Each structure stands twice: as structure tokens, then as C-alpha cells.
Amino acid sequence: MPEEKREIKPVEESIGRITELAKKAPELIGVPTGVEGLDELFFVVEYVRNKPKKKPLGGIPLRSVINITGVADTGKTLMAEQFAVKQADLGYPVIFVSVESPGPFVASSLKYRAKAMGVDEKSVDEHVVIVDAASHSILREDVPTLLATIAHAIKKYKTKSVVIDSVTGLYEAREMLARSVVRSIFNFLKKWYQTGILISQKRSGHEELSAEAAGGYAVAHIVDGTIVVSKELITSQRAANLYKRQIGDIVRLFRIDGCRLCGHDTKVRFLEITEEGLVKIGPPISEAQ
Numbered sequence: 001m002p003e004e005k006r007e008i009k010p011v012e013e014s015i016g017r018i019t020e021l022a023k024k025a026p027e028l029i030g031v032p033t034g035v036e037g038l039d040e041l042f043f044v045v046e047y048v049r050n051k052p053k054k055k056p057l058g059g060i061p062l063r064s065v066i067n068i069t070g071v072a073d074t075g076k077t078l079m080a081e082q083f084a085v086k087q088a089d090l091g092y093p094v095i096f097v098s099v100e101s102p103g104p105f106v107a108s109s110l111k112y113r114a115k116a117m118g119v120d121e122k123s124v125d126e127h128v129v130i131v132d133a134a135s136h137s138i139l140r141e142d143v144p145t146l147l148a149t150i151a152h153a154i155k156k157y158k159t160k161s162v163v164i165d166s167v168t169g170l171y172e173a174r175e176m177l178a179r180s181v182v183r184s185i186f187n188f189l190k191k192w193y194q195t196g197i198l199i200s201q202k203r204s205g206h207e208e209l210s211a212e213a214a215g216g217y218a219v220a221h222i223v224d225g226t227i228v229v230s231k232e233l234i235t236s237q238r239a240a241n242l243y244k245r246q247i248g249d250i251v252r253l254f255r256i257d258g259c260r261l262c263g264h265d266t267k268v269r270f271l272e273i274t275e276e277g278l279v280k281i282g283p284p285i286s287e288a289q
């Protein structure tokens with residue numbers, strides 16, 4: 001084969017000075033998540049008379065893309081719904097892309113979540129926009145069509161954030177595509193100035209609290225931050241002592257695996273799901289009682 005001669009040109013737009021680029025970075029502001037106990041776990045460090053001082057952000061960083069990963073039944077969908085309801089309550093339009101559960105189910109689930117959170121149903125009706133990818137296979141199978149649909153909804157409803165439950169459903173049986181799918185979504189959300197919550201599913205059997213599983217592994221390096229949730233059945237006295245629970249109990253655990261935009265708590269904490277179906281983040285397991 002003849003050697004192809006191609007002209008190699010520098011990409012000038014990729015080069016910039018710190019002063020110019022820093023102006024384009026979003027201000028570090030917290031977006032409340034609607035999950036009790038979570039917002040205080042993100043912080044910024046401010047310098048008061050040259051001494052570093054932690055200041056809580058009060059939510060996830062504005063316009064960040066955060067991945068929540070874990071096995072089934074760890075409260076991921078509940079957190080996604082709580083986030084959407086909270087945005088609606090604050091008057092910010094939000095898109096909920098449902099990949100697993102068909103639109104009507106999501107709608108009633110969100111209303112239920114609003115009731116439990118004490119949020120007026122009307123604000124959810126008005127501000128949450130559902131993209132039903134569960135009922136429309138093309139949205140699950142063709143990323144450009146999905147992104148065109150979300151872009152349409154962003155423009156039409158002037159949304160500030162996008163929740164996708166789950167991104168795993170977009171590369172089912174095509175896991176080698178996970179990274180490229182997630183990268184397209186990440187770049188898309190940045191381009192449209194959206195704060196993003198991406199849910200990803202972890203297969204059981206992977207090390208529980210690490211982000212290194214199908215969903216987590218593929219996604220963790222691309223997104224701005226990862227939250228890992230897990231569930232454990234207590235089967236040994238050792239575990240019972242550790243968690244101060246009884247053998248046979250279920251504990252759900254939570255950890256912020258990383259966030260490159262701000263400081264964050266790093267402890268393994270209890271995650272509780274209340275009877276009304278709300279996720280709450282509890283104390284670190286080291287303070288179990």
C-alpha cells in the first residue's frame with residue numbers, strides 16, 4: 001500500500017492561556033440534590049488570612065457531571081428522582097431521561113417522591129420533563145438521536161440539568177462502547193451547560209464499594225465525580241460488630257469516590273432508605289451506633 005501523505009496541522013483552538021480559560025470556567029456553586037445528608041459532603045477550601053478553611057458547597061458543583069454507580073436496590077433511582085424533584089421545587093426545569101422504566105411509571109414515581117419530600121406536585125408537573133427512552137428503542141440504541149432529542153428538550157424547556165437513569169441501558173450487551181457513549185454524553189452536557197446525574201449499574205460480584213465495575217469502571221475517568229453505593233447482607237459476627245447491626249440485617253453503604261471540581265468527604269457512610277422511599281446519607285460507619 002502506498003504511504004498516505006497527509007498534512008498535519010496544529011489545532012490552534014486547543015491552545016489557551018490560563019487567564020482566558022479561567023474566565024470560561026463556571027463559578028463553583030452547589031446544586032442541592034434533594035438527598036438529606038449529601039449536600040454538606042462537598043466543600044471548597046477558602047483561604048482566610050492564608051489559612052485554609054473548609055466551606056460547604058451545599059450540593060454537587062454546578063454544571064458538573066456526576067455518576068452514581070452501584071448494584072440493584074441501592075437507592076440509585078430514588079436519588080435520581082429526589083434530585084429531579086428538588087430542582088423542580090427550586091423552580092429549575094430538569095430533564096429526566098428514563099431508560100429502564102416507561103414514562104408513565106416515572107411520572108407517578110416522581111409524584112410520589114414529591115409527596116414524600118413535601119414538594120408541591122404542581123412544580124414537578126411544571127418543571128420535570130421526561131424523555132421516555134424505555135418506550136422508544138431508537139433512543140437507547142442510537143446515541144446521536146438520543147442527544148438530539150435531549151437538545152430539543154433543553155431548548156424547548158430551558159432546562160438546567162439532566163438526569164439519565166441509567167446510562168448502562170444505553171450500552172447493554174455492547175459494553176466495549178461504554179466509554180464512548182459516556183464521553184459523548186459528557187461532552188454534550190458540557191456544551192449545553194447542564195448539570196448531569198448519570199446512573200450506572202454495577203454487576204454484583206465486583207468489589208462492592210469500588211467504582212471498578214462495568215458501569216463504574218468505564219465511566220469514572222470521564223465524569224467529574226463518582227458516588228458509589230452498595231448493599232450488604234450481614235452474615236458474620238465480624239460484620240455485625242463493625243456496623244453495630246444484627247446478623248441477617250441489610251446495610252446500604254455510600255461513598256464519594258472522587259470529584260475533580262471540589263473537595264469532598266471520603267468516608268464510607270450508611271445510606272438509609274426511609275419507609276416513604278427517600279434516600280438519606282447517614283454517619284460514617286466508623287461512628288456506627
Ligand SMILES: Nc1ncnc2c1ncn2[C@@H]1O[C@H](COP(=O)(O)OP(=O)(O)O)[C@@H](O)[C@H]1O
Pocket residue numbers: 070071072073074075076077078079273274275276277278
Ligand atoms: N416507598 C418506597 N418506594 C420505593 N422504594 C422504596 C420505598 N421504600 C423502600 N424502598 C426501597 O428502595 C429500593 C429502591 O431503590 P432504587 O432506587 O429503585 O434502587 P436502584 O435504582 O439502585 O436499583 C426498593 O427496592 C425498596 O427496597
Ligand SMILES: [Mg+2]
Pocket residue numbers: 076077078
Ligand atoms: Mg434503578
